[in-house]
Amino acid sequence: MLSVSSSYLRRLSQSSVLGQAIRNMASAGIGHYDVVVFGATGFTGQYVVEEVARVAQLEDKKWTAPFTWAVAGRSENKLRAALTTATKQTGLSVDNVGVIKADVGDQESLNKMAAQSTVIINCVGPYQLYGEQVVRACIENGASHIDISGEPQFLEGMQLKYNKAAEEAGVYIVGACGYDSIPAEIGLVHMIKNFKGELNSAQMYVRVKSASGAVIHTGTMESAALSIANGAEIATIRRKLFPERLPKPKYKVAKKGRVHKNDELGIWGVSLPTDEPVVYRTQHFRHSVLSQRPIQFQQFVGLRSFFQAAGLLIGMAYFALISYFSWTRKLLLKYPEVMTAGAFKRSGASRKALKKVKFTATLLGQGWSQSLLEGSDQSTQPPDSSIIVKVAGPDPGYGATSLMMVASAVTILRQNHLCPGRGGVLTPGAAFANTDIIARMEERGMTVSVQDQK
Numbered sequence: 298m299l300s301v302s303s304s305y306l307r308r309l310s311q312s313s314v315l316g317q318a319i320r321n322m323a324s325a326g327i328g329h330y331d332v333v334v335f336g337a338t339g340f341t342g343q344y345v346v347e348e349v350a351r352v353a354q355l356e357d358k359k360w361t362a363p364f365t366w367a368v369a370g371r372s373e374n375k376l377r378a379a380l381t382t383a384t385k386q387t388g389l390s391v392d393n394v395g396v397i398k399a400d401v402g403d404q405e406s407l408n409k410m411a412a413q414s415t416v417i418i419n420c421v422g423p424y425q426l427y428g429e430q431v432v433r434a435c436i437e438n439g440a441s442h443i444d445i446s447g448e449p450q451f452l453e454g455m456q457l458k459y460n461k462a463a464e465e466a467g468v469y470i471v472g473a474c475g476y477d478s479i480p481a482e483i484g485l486v487h488m489i490k491n492f493k494g495e496l497n498s499a500q501m502y503v504r505v506k507s508a509s510g511a512v513i514h515t516g517t518m519e520s521a522a523l524s525i526a527n528g529a530e531i532a533t534i535r536r537k538l539f540p541e542r543l544p545k546p547k548y549k550v551a552k553k554g555r556v557h558k559n560d561e562l563g564i565w566g567v568s569l570p571t572d573e574p575v576v577y578r579t580q581h582f583r584h585s586v587l588s589q590r591p592i593q594f595q596q597f598v599g600l601r602s603f604f605q606a607a608g609l610l611i612g613m614a615y616f617a618l619i620s621y622f623s624w625t626r627k628l629l630l631k632y633p634e635v636m637t638a639g640a641f642k643r644s645g646a647s648r649k650a651l652k653k654v655k656f657t658a659t660l661l662g663q664g665w666s667q668s669l670l671e672g673s674d675q676s677t678q679p680p681d682s683s684i685i686v687k688v689a690g691p692d693p694g695y696g697a698t699s700l701m702m703v704a705s706a707v708t709i710l711r712q713n714h715l716c717p718g719r720g721g722v723l724t725p726g727a728a729f730a731n732t733d734i735i736a737r738m739e740e741r742g743m744t745v746s747v748q749d750q751k
Contacts, residue, residue, distance in 0.1 A: 329413055330367045330395055332706050333440075335431065336420030337368035338375040340514045340645045341445070344699040345420055347383045350391055352703050352741070367395030369410050369417075401427040404434065411438035416706045419444045423520040424451040424472075425527065432459060432470055441468045441713070441720075443706045445475030445698055448524045449531050449574040456578070456722040457538045463720045469713065470722040471729075473575045474705040475698035480658040480688040481572035481596065482579060482726035483735060483745060488662050488686045489592070491747050496592055496664040497680050498550040502559065502566055502599035505693060506655045513694060514645035515633045522629060525620040531574075539581055543591045547675040550593045550663075556606045559599070562659060565606040566597035569613070579726035586717070586727075590669060599659070612640075646694075654692035659748075661685055684750045690743035697743065704737040705729065 334349055336342040349366055356364035368376045373396055380391045399410040401421060411417060411434040421427050424446040432455055435442040446452055452472045463470050473479070481501055489496055555568045573596055580591035600606045619625040619636060629636045633643065646654075662684040665676050690697035705725065709716065712732045717723070735745045 328365075330365045330415065331710055332364075332366040332416050332418060332703075333369050333395075333397060333410060333414040334366070334418045334420065335369045335399060335410065336422075337379050338370045338372065339420055340516060341695060341698065342370075342420035343379055343382060344695045345418055345702055346379050347386050348699040348703045348741070349418075350383050350387050350389045350394075352707060354389060355740070356707065363393075365393075365395070367397050367413070369397040369399045371398065371400045373398055401430055404430055407431055407434035408438055411435045411440040414438075414440040416441045416443060416709050418702055418706050420702075422446065422448075422516055423523050424448050425520070425523050429455065429458075435470065436462050436466045436468060439466060439468060441706075441709045442470045443474050443702060443709070444472045445477065445702055446472045446520070447475075447477030447571055448520055450524060450527050450534065452575065453531065453534045453538055453578065457534055460722040463722050464718060465720075467720045469709050469716055469720050469728055471705060471709070471725060472722075473572075474702050474725055476656075476693040476701070478572040478575040479701040479705070479725055479738075480656075480690075480693075481576055481594070481660075482724060483729065483738070484658055484660045484686050484688045485576065485579075485592065485594070486726055486730050487688075487735060487745050487747070488660055488684055491686070491750070492662060492664055492682070492684050493750065494664050494666040494682050495590065495669045495676065496662055496684075497546065497548060497676075498593035498595075498664070499660050499662045500550075500553075500595045500597065501572070501658055501660045502562060502564065502597050503569075503656060503658045504564070504599040507653075512640060512642045512646050515641050515643045517694065518633055518637070518641040519630060521616070522620040522626055525617055526623075526626055541585075543577075543580060543584055546591075546593060548679060550595070553595060553597070556603070556610055558603075559597075561661065562599065564599040564601060565603055566599055567606045567609050567613075568596070569598045570596050572596050575724050576726065579724045582717075582724065582727040646692075651692045651695060654694075654696075656690060656693040656697065658688040659685065660687070682751060685748040686746070687748050688743070688745050690738075700741045700743060701738060704734055704741065708732045708734045708737060 334345050337346050346368055353364045353366055370376050376396050380394055384391055397410050399406040407430055417435055417440050419431050424444060425448050428451050432442055436459055485499060557566050559566050576594045583589040584591045619629050633641045663680040664682055665680055666682045708729055715731045716728050
């Protein structure tokens, strides 16, 4: 089967006859699409569809060739209903959006979907159960792949198993492109670029301004529960993926307590290292591929009082406990509202509640005012400089996640020549370090800024 690249189609579309033919193919639901949203009928998928509709309008103003996209899933009726909802929420026409039937249980349908795509935005989780078959279809059929997985077993397992194949296919498989872990990864990218000297470490404190009724969808809960249940697998994967450890820093930052007070920010921190595995994969890439100095990283949730922090820690321990044992995990998955006292619901949060939710991720960096000559060099003096970077946006679970996911996909579409190598299974920090993804995120309502530097 011949595969025609999206960039080639864009060049052809500048001629009137061929361009009109391509537009007709796209409007008829035939041919090759720049972006395909797989799992468009899910809770997160619906928000992603609406974000793609908005971004498509912006892209059409920037490029001569039309931005072509499609939705994909098991039910054509539900896919068309998702498009109808998107029109209602955005006020934009989606008449020319393609509809593709694809099912994670049917590999041939995934292959056909991937063969029609330049970039697939995969919203079907938990990824440990349903992600690999989509990744495989993308690699075998020449499509890049974006997901919002926060599941270390899946993310690192895909890198171990498919990195070489993705490189050879010339496609980019980039996971953790939502709230996990774009704020941490892109915040660090921005910090490194703006730090005047050599960065040694960073600590991130995330705060969420919530609202009544802003519960979390059970899809997120299922992914987290499976990650905890299968936690023993990750050690084996990491030994194979990274046989050589990162060099030990001379000035190692002490691990903070699970609950501690940060006097600089005036808040209490609770350790929640969900982004740390992704960040450390990026540091391995920086060290082994780019010969750059790896950065130490710690992650926390920021809260106003000790009692809030203690309450969150107890809640996290409870969730980990019921996720670990199979019989309690079955109860959790069957009765999520009861087992989590309403924190997770199958219906998710209402749009009205989510509009009131915002998040900030504040990264505190320390390093040296003088740059080191080599990535393996070690300074003989303690760090003497600091920087604060803040990443902020709308509700992290759905509004900001859909925004970041689509920005990642369009960055690969438009700027894959600025991504490293020919392809591969990469982290956001490795894939997007030299692109304008921050400008794309800010164009859609997020901010990434340096707050202070000393």
